[in-house]
Every structure is written in structure tokens, then in C-alpha cells.
Amino acid sequence: MRPCTARIVSAADLLATLGELLPTRDLDPHRRLRMAYARKMRDGGLEVLYCLSQGAGHPYLMLRVRPDGNRLPSLANRFPFMGWYEREMHDLFGLDIDGHPEPYPLVLHEGAAHVHPMLQAPPDLPIQFAEAPPRVPAMIGPEIQRLPFGPVRADIAESAQFLFFYIGEGILHYHPRLFYKHRGMEQRFEGSSLPTGAILSERISGTDSVAHALAYCQACEIALGWGPPRRAVWIRVILAELERLTNHLHYFGALAKMTTLKVADAQGHWLEEQVRQINGALTGSRFLRGILCVGGLRRDLDLTSLPVALDAIEADVTLYLGKLDDTRSYLDRLIGTGRLTREIAFDQGATGPVERASGMDRDLRRDLPYSGYSDLRIEIPMQSAGDAWARACIRRDEIRVSLTLLRQCLELIEPGPIRTDQAQSDPDPEGEGLGWSEGTRGALYYAVHYDPKREIFERVKIKDPSFSNWRVFPFTVEDTNLMDYAINEASFGLSIAGADR
Amino acid sequence: MINWAWFGLRSGRVTTPWPEDPGDDGQKGVYGMPRFHPARCEAGCSDCVSACPTGAITQSPEGRTGIDYARCISCQRCTEVCPTGAFEPSAEWAFAVRDRADLIFREAGSEPTDGPKPTPRRVPRELKRSLHIRHLDAGSCNGCESELEALLNPFYNLHRLGIFFTPSPRFADLLLVTGPVTIAMREPLLRTYEAMPEPRFVMATGTCATGGGIAGGGYACHQGLQGILPVDLWLPGCPPNPAAILDALLVLLDRRPARVQCGQLETP
Incomplete structure (x- = not known):
């Protein structure tokens, strides 16, 4: 699979091989497993791919394993965050995982008919479903209260259920039950064409449309050997940074709302709205959809009014963020809240601003630059305290970096073609490709497998950053108090649609 | 220490007078x-x-x-x-209709092929200037939620029109549903509807909810609200922008005319 190195490993040797490749728990964010996924082979069996990063600037390593009689050993005891990938592979592909510490359903809830949908062609009717409670630890004690919150929650919120076990204000155990919104989007790619794939990828996580489309397009382009023209590459960076700017401004509006600053809430959302209107005027879509396609862009954009529009908003953004930093009640609620240590961030697979706030210095834009990022001066803001304030500081500083990157792009960009459908280099012999992007919420991967004729997809795997960060989040909730919960959740800036897919 | 109240006052008024008075709808250049x-x-x-x-x-x-x-x-x-x-x-983008058949293109003035039009239910007079909405995400990509949240920002400022979001279905007049209805959200959706007092109304918001969209079908999704709940207002869009949602809500309340017939938007 381009651009990775591959190694075929037997199921029996899997743990030993990983022991050699990742011998110590050295908390290096560049040397760890990234994701795992299964795919159905033409001979009817399964193949499982484990994606490993081997240091900044080094290509990924793909360990390719054929399960032994549909069984694989669990990696979750050594690499805890792999537990979710393994449960997903069990639910969707029926892969049996030996020695899993939490052998319970994840993606398809308890109560779904016992079928493994990714083994079959898309059915005419959805699978049978009857509600059943989730598996949670038994909590016994007269003082312990249980609060199930959701899936239909207050306000305009995405659907998920949060189970709290608590005494007084103190949270003993917290169980987020996600995947109410699991739409089976990866199967939607099966049999679809290149242009349809781009439209699908924009609709996995609506607020990360560009990051998804970018990772998708790059995965296809590396598989096909296409190199998009320079102008397309610059416009992709511009759209990706506009998306980051929009989402980060939304984040501060939400954080101000949770800390009950009414004016700061209104101001943050007004700034977000202004960027959404800039997005709409620039691309025809407030979510910057409909521009990216495999090979470049679907149409060229007129960027002449963008610098002026950005100038107009920049002073307001700077003033707003400065005022938030000077608000004592806001700082009081954030400093020390929801502390995530570097050890837990590493073990549980944190990504994006969440990991950078816990001292893990990793950002794909700098470490494995894609699109135009290799030609830009990029600064990666870092924090080490790991609390809600550190996470907010990362996002605050990233707004400044995004505005700087936008300016650099707008100076460098020149007229030219915007699309190619010709191979500039050899296509991948297997018709496979891995693409990535650093979205607002963290590292995002697409792995694509074409059919032998290179026309439609046989398998597309999507690794959304929120899938990683939802796994991490509960570790900052337990042993804290209910009053801080909403602020802590807002400080993570999670997407449920992306995690659930 | 920051005086946010002073900062807010100094920022001035940013709310658009649209749609009740002429003004900017905020959708310059946005495709419908x-x-x-x-x-x-x-x-x-x-x-x-x-x-x-x-x-x-x-x-x-x-x-x-x-x-x-x-x-x-x-x-x-x-x-x-x-x-x-x-x-x-x-x-x-202002594509709100009461009758789903109006979203299917046909020659202007012709009758739909599948029988006469159903009589739409009207929102009672007392709700016209005070509507409470329970939003329910039945599996959206978060695009629709993002645009619904935008309705509360100072530019659209939905509250000025007497329309509010409410946490409890018991206080809600309108169930506003996004997403194609996933298998796990079907029961919570039906229970939320059951918990609402009469008269209750349902709005299918976004193409996932009106017709399945790109996510509908497959092993995990239904094809939107059709056949699951009675729908009083259909608003396709991916996602419908805040102005489109605002327009749709006012159509439901008979405060703006529905302008789409036979799949065509009549030009004013």
C-alpha cells in the first residue's frame, strides 16, 4: 500500500513482531500504532492491517495479518487504545479476538441482530434491532447514584448516551455510549466511484468536511499515481485552514457558553458565523464542500476578496481571544479541569489539540507534510499541563497559526490548472493507498482498496480523530465532579458523527 | 477584569432584520x-x-x-x-414544503401521479408567535446541528421571532429531526414523539431526514422519516443553511408562504 512499507506477519508472530518494533513505552508520539482495520479478501477470508508510525518524517509501516481460523490475539493489553479497533472488527467482520479485556459490543449495540454486516453486500433493509442496556461495571453501594443522560440530550446536541455513577458531586465511573449514530458509512464506499467517494467523505463528519475529503483524495491519488497541480494544492491548504479557523472559533463560543459568559458566547458564535459566510461566498458552501475531488479541484475559486475578508475579522478575533484570557471566572473554570497526563494520552491514543495539550508534539502538517504544507513555515503550539486550559490555549494559538498560513498561501498561489486525471508516477500495483490530514480535531486517515479494474472501491477505512479522543476522554472525567463535566467535554471539542461514522 | 457587558454593547447590533423586514439573509454565494x-x-x-x-x-x-x-x-x-x-x-435553498410530493419535479400546475394532495395540518394560532422545538439527531453528520446552532447566534437570533429550543419533549410543539434515522435511534425517536403533548408537529430537516440522503439505507440506516413518523414540514438541504431553516419554521407557522410547488421555486 502506497506510501507505506508493508510487512506480512502471521497471526502467531503478531505480538512478538510488535514487541520488536515498539519495544518500550517511551511516550514518543511518533512511534506508535495508529489504527487497525479488517477487510474481506476475494478468497472469502479476512485480512487485518495494523498501521504503525515509525517516527516523524518516516513512512508508515503496515503490518498485514491473515487471521488464523478467524482469530487474532488481542493487542489491547499492551496498547490499550487498540481495544476499540478490535471490538469494531469483531462487530463488523465477526473477527474473534483472543484475550480481549473488554469483549463487549461497541459499534453495533447490544440488541442488534447477531450479524456481521461488513461480510455481506449492503442489505435492502437495515438489520433487526431491539434496545438492550450496555455492559457496564456493577456498582454496588447505598450511596451510589446512576444517571443515564441521553441519547436525546438537552440543547442542540448530537445523540449519545452518557452514564454517570456518582456519589454526591463526585463521579465514580463514566461510560459514554456512542455509536447511536453509526451509519455504516464505510460500507457506503463499497462499489462507489471516485467522484461519489469525495462527496461521501465530505459527509462523514460535517464540520470536518475538508479534512475528510483531503485525506480521501490523497489516498486515491497516491494509489493512482496522480499528482494534483500546484494551484489545487494551495487551494486545498486554504480550505483546510479556513475549516480549522471556523471550528476553533465555534469551540470558543461553546467554551464561553459552558462557562456562562453570555456575551463571550454570542461574540464567539458571531465570529464563527462571519467565517461561515466567508466560506459560503468563496465556495458556495458554508462547510466548504463540493470543491475537492480526486486529482485536484472540481472548479477554480476566485480568491481576490479573501485577504480583505480575513483582515476584517482578524482584529476582532485577536481582541476577543485576549479578552477571554483576561476573564478570571473563565480561567477559574478551566485551569486544572479535566487533566490528561501524557502517559494516559499516549496509552489511550489521544490525537490533535488534545495530545498537544498533554505534551505530545505531533502534527501531520509538519511531521509528514502533505498538500502544500511542506512549503510553508508552520509553527505547532504546544502545552504540557493537559488540563482544559491547556487545550484551549492550543486552539487559541492555532487560530493565529491558521491565519498566518492563510496569508502565506495567498501570497504564494498563482494561476494555473486545477485538476489532473493522468498518472505522473506508477500507480500502486495492488490499487491501495493511504491518505492523511491533520484535521481540526487531530490526525485523520483514509485507507482505500480498489477493485482489480481500478474503477470502484472494495474497501475504504476511515479513522476519524474523534474515534481516538472519545476513547481518551473518560479518563479525565472519573474522580472529578459533575459541575466540571460540561466544561471538560467542551474543552475536548469532540465530534460524535466522526467517531460513530 | 473584563467588563463583557460593556464589550457587548460596544459591538453594536449585528442581527439581520431579515426575514420580517428587508435585509441580509447571510447566504451570499451559497448554492441551493x-x-x-x-x-x-x-x-x-x-x-x-x-x-x-x-x-x-x-x-x-x-x-x-x-x-x-x-x-x-x-x-x-x-x-x-x-x-x-x-x-x-x-x-x-428555501425549499420547505408541507406535502412531500411537492419536492418531486413535475410540470407546473399538474397533479401528482399518486393521488390528490393531503390536507396539511395547520399550527394553531396560539403557537404562531411562541413555538418550542425539541431537536433530535437521528444520525446526522453534524452539519445540520451546526446550522441549527447557528440560528442562535446573534446574526439570526432565532428568539426574536418567538421560536425557542427546549430540552424537554413535554414542553415541545415541534419535533425537529435530522439524520436518516439509524437503527439505534429509531426507538428513542419514537419515544420522544410519544412524550410530546398534542398538538405536536414534526419537521424533517436536511436531506438525510427527508429522503435518506447519502447515508440512508444500508445495514444501519432507515431512509429518513417517511413511514416512521407523520411529517408536517419537509426541508431538504445538505445541510439546509440557517436562513433556509428559519424560512421553513416560518412556513410551518404560516408566517411565510410555502413557495415550492411541483419541485419548483416560484420567483416572487
Whole structure:
């Protein structure tokens, strides 16, 4: 699979091989497993791919394993965050995982008919479903209260259920039950064409449309050997940074709302709205959809009014963020809240601003630059305290970096073609490709497998950053108090649609 | 220490007077549904049908092309592949209808083929200037939620129109549903509807909810609200922008006329 190195490993040797490749728990964010996924082979069996990063600037390593009689050993005891990938592979592909510490359903809830949908062609009717409670630890004690919150929650919120076990204000155990919104989007790619794939990828996580489309397009382009023209590459960076700017401004509006600053809430959302209107005027879509396609862009954009529009908003953004930093009640609620240590961030697979706030210095834009990022001066803001304030500081500083990157792009960009459908280099012999992007919420991967004729997809795997960060989040909730919960959740800036897919 | 109240006052008023008075709707340059001109269609051409990722565009055995806007995600593929401009980009995003049949393109003035129009239920007078909405995400991509949240920002400031979101279905008049209805959200959706007092209304918001969109079907999703709940207002869009949602809510309340008939937006 381009651009990775591959190694075929037997199921029996899997743990030993990983022991050699990742011998110590050295908390290096560049040397760890990234994701795992299964795919159905033409001979009817399964193949499982484990994606490993081997240091900044080094290509990924793909360990390719054929399960032994549909069984694989669990990696979750050594690499805890792999537990979710393994449960997903069990639910969707029926892969049996030996020695899993939490052998319970994840993606398809308890109560779904016992079928493994990714083994079959898309059915005419959805699978049978009857509600059943989730598996949670038994909590016994007269003082312990249980609060199930959701899936239909207050306000305009995405659907998920949060189970709290608590005494007084103190949270003993917290169980987020996600995947109410699991739409089976990866199967939607099966049999679809290149242009349809781009439209699908924009609709996995609506607020990360560009990051998804970018990772998708790059995965296809590396598989096909296409190199998009320079102008397309610059416009992709511009759209990706506009998306980051929009989402980060939304984040501060939400954080101000949770800390009950009414004016700061209104101001943050007004700034977000202004960027959404800039997005709409620039691309025809407030979510910057409909521009990216495999090979470049679907149409060229007129960027002449963008610098002026950005100038107009920049002073307001700077003033707003400065005022938030000077608000004592806001700082009081954030400093020390929801502390995530570097050890837990590493073990549980944190990504994006969440990991950078816990001292893990990793950002794909700098470490494995894609699109135009290799030609830009990029600064990666870092924090080490790991609390809600550190996470907010990362996002605050990233707004400044995004505005700087936008300016650099707008100076460098020149007229030219915007699309190619010709191979500039050899296509991948297997018709496979891995693409990535650093979205607002963290590292995002697409792995694509074409059919032998290179026309439609046989398998597309999507690794959304929120899938990683939802796994991490509960570790900052337990042993804290209910009053801080909403602020802590807002400080993570999670997407449920992306995690659930 | 920051005086936020002073900062807010100094920022001035940013709320648009639209839609009750002339003003900016905030959607400059934003695409709506593709406009269809069947007269421009070339015989034997089916480029749009094969390009449409949601099956919104279909062709009859006689070769007549049709579009169901309830399934259209406004991806603009048809406008790109059409050799004659029969599908053309437009800014027509205000696509709220009471009768789903009005989202299917047919010659203006003709009757739908599947029988006479149902009589739409009207919102009682006392709700017209005080509507409470329970939003329910039945599996959306978060695009619709993002635009619903935008309605509360100072630019649209939904509250000025007497429309509010409420946490409890017990206080809600309108159930506003987004998403294609996933298998795990079907029961919570039905229970939320059951918990609402009469008279209760349902609005299918976004193409996932009106016709399944790009996510509907497969092993995990239904095809939107049809056949699951009685729907009083249909608003396709992927996602419908805040102005479109605002317009739709006012259509439901009879404070703005529904302007889409036979899949066509009448020009004022």
C-alpha cells in the first residue's frame, strides 16, 4: 500500500513482531500504532492491517495479518487504545479476538441482530434491532447514584448516551455510549466511484468536511499515481485552514457558553458565523464542500476578496481571544479541569489539540507534510499541563497559526490548472493507498482498496480523530465532579458523527 | 477584569432584520438546489442519472428525466456533467414544503401521479408567535446541528421571532429531526414523539431526514422519516443553511408562504 512499507506477519508472530518494533513505552508520539482495520479478501477470508508510525518524517509501516481460523490475539493489553479497533472488527467482520479485556459490543449495540454486516453486500433493509442496556461495571453501594443522560440530550446536541455513577458531586465511573449514530458509512464506499467517494467523505463528519475529503483524495491519488497541480494544492491548504479557523472559533463560543459568559458566547458564535459566510461566498458552501475531488479541484475559486475578508475579522478575533484570557471566572473554570497526563494520552491514543495539550508534539502538517504544507513555515503550539486550559490555549494559538498560513498561501498561489486525471508516477500495483490530514480535531486517515479494474472501491477505512479522543476522554472525567463535566467535554471539542461514522 | 457587558454593547447590533423586514439573509454565494430545465434535455442522455450519488435523479422507461429534491444533497454533480445546462446551479435553498410530493419535479400546475394532495395540518394560532422545538439527531453528520446552532447566534437570533429550543419533549410543539434515522435511534425517536403533548408537529430537516440522503439505507440506516413518523414540514438541504431553516419554521407557522410547488421555486 502506497506510501507505506508493508510487512506480512502471521497471526502467531503478531505480538512478538510488535514487541520488536515498539519495544518500550517511551511516550514518543511518533512511534506508535495508529489504527487497525479488517477487510474481506476475494478468497472469502479476512485480512487485518495494523498501521504503525515509525517516527516523524518516516513512512508508515503496515503490518498485514491473515487471521488464523478467524482469530487474532488481542493487542489491547499492551496498547490499550487498540481495544476499540478490535471490538469494531469483531462487530463488523465477526473477527474473534483472543484475550480481549473488554469483549463487549461497541459499534453495533447490544440488541442488534447477531450479524456481521461488513461480510455481506449492503442489505435492502437495515438489520433487526431491539434496545438492550450496555455492559457496564456493577456498582454496588447505598450511596451510589446512576444517571443515564441521553441519547436525546438537552440543547442542540448530537445523540449519545452518557452514564454517570456518582456519589454526591463526585463521579465514580463514566461510560459514554456512542455509536447511536453509526451509519455504516464505510460500507457506503463499497462499489462507489471516485467522484461519489469525495462527496461521501465530505459527509462523514460535517464540520470536518475538508479534512475528510483531503485525506480521501490523497489516498486515491497516491494509489493512482496522480499528482494534483500546484494551484489545487494551495487551494486545498486554504480550505483546510479556513475549516480549522471556523471550528476553533465555534469551540470558543461553546467554551464561553459552558462557562456562562453570555456575551463571550454570542461574540464567539458571531465570529464563527462571519467565517461561515466567508466560506459560503468563496465556495458556495458554508462547510466548504463540493470543491475537492480526486486529482485536484472540481472548479477554480476566485480568491481576490479573501485577504480583505480575513483582515476584517482578524482584529476582532485577536481582541476577543485576549479578552477571554483576561476573564478570571473563565480561567477559574478551566485551569486544572479535566487533566490528561501524557502517559494516559499516549496509552489511550489521544490525537490533535488534545495530545498537544498533554505534551505530545505531533502534527501531520509538519511531521509528514502533505498538500502544500511542506512549503510553508508552520509553527505547532504546544502545552504540557493537559488540563482544559491547556487545550484551549492550543486552539487559541492555532487560530493565529491558521491565519498566518492563510496569508502565506495567498501570497504564494498563482494561476494555473486545477485538476489532473493522468498518472505522473506508477500507480500502486495492488490499487491501495493511504491518505492523511491533520484535521481540526487531530490526525485523520483514509485507507482505500480498489477493485482489480481500478474503477470502484472494495474497501475504504476511515479513522476519524474523534474515534481516538472519545476513547481518551473518560479518563479525565472519573474522580472529578459533575459541575466540571460540561466544561471538560467542551474543552475536548469532540465530534460524535466522526467517531460513530 | 473584563467588563463583557460593556464589550457587548460596544459591538453594536449585528442581527439581520431579515426575514420580517428587508435585509441580509447571510447566504451570499451559497448554492441551493440545482434548477432543472427539462426542455433542455437531450434525448438519450443520462449523464446526470449516473452521476447522482443519491438516486435523486431518475429516468422513466420513456427516457424522461425527473428529480426528487427530497433526495437531493445539492452536491452539484448533475450541474457539472450536464452537457446542455438542463441542470443549473442556483441559490434556491428555501425549499420547505408541507406535502412531500411537492419536492418531486413535475410540470407546473399538474397533479401528482399518486393521488390528490393531503390536507396539511395547520399550527394553531396560539403557537404562531411562541413555538418550542425539541431537536433530535437521528444520525446526522453534524452539519445540520451546526446550522441549527447557528440560528442562535446573534446574526439570526432565532428568539426574536418567538421560536425557542427546549430540552424537554413535554414542553415541545415541534419535533425537529435530522439524520436518516439509524437503527439505534429509531426507538428513542419514537419515544420522544410519544412524550410530546398534542398538538405536536414534526419537521424533517436536511436531506438525510427527508429522503435518506447519502447515508440512508444500508445495514444501519432507515431512509429518513417517511413511514416512521407523520411529517408536517419537509426541508431538504445538505445541510439546509440557517436562513433556509428559519424560512421553513416560518412556513410551518404560516408566517411565510410555502413557495415550492411541483419541485419548483416560484420567483416572487
